[in-house]
Amino acid sequence: MKKEIIIIFFIVITIIVAHAITQIYTQNFFDSVCEDLSNIENKLFSESPDSEKLKNDINKIQDKWNKKYDYFACYVEHDELEKVKTQLISIEANIKVGDYDKAIDEAERCIFILKHIEEKDSLKIVNIF
Numbered sequence: 001m002k003k004e005i006i007i008i009f010f011i012v013i014t015i016i017v018a019h020a021i022t023q024i025y026t027q028n029f030f031d032s033v034c035e036d037l038s039n040i041e042n043k044l045f046s047e048s049p050d051s052e053k054l055k056n057d058i059n060k061i062q063d064k065w066n067k068k069y070d071y072f073a074c075y076v077e078h079d080e081l082e083k084v085k086t087q088l089i090s091i092e093a094n095i096k097v098g099d100y101d102k103a104i105d106e107a108e109r110c111i112f113i114l115k116h117i118e119e120k121d122s123l124k125i126v127n128i129f
Helices: 002-045 051-073 078-097 100-121
Strands: none
Touching: 002 051, 002 078, 002 100, 051 078, 078 100
C-alpha cells in the first residue's frame, strides 16, 4: 500500500510540474504573438500604413505560429488553435485588399482568443471545478 501511495504522489507531482512548464511556455509564446499583433495594429492606425511591411509582418507571425502549432496541438484544444489561425489568415487577407479597419478588428479578436486560451488552460481553482 505504501508503494502505491508513493507512485501516485510521484505521478501527481509530475503532472503538476509538466503543466506548469507548458503553461509558462504557452504564456510566453502567446504574449509574444500578442505583442507582434499589437505592433501591427499600431502600424495600421498610422496615417499611411506601408502595405508591404504589414504583409511581411503578418507573414512572420503566421510562420511563427505554424512552427509551434503542432507542439501546442498536443495540449491545447484544436478548435481554439484553429480560431487563431483563421484570424491570422483574415488579417492577412484584409491587409492585402487594403481594408485596414477590418484588419484592426481581426487583430483585436485574435489577441482576445489568445488571452482566452491562456486563461482557459491556466491552473486555477475555477478551471479545476
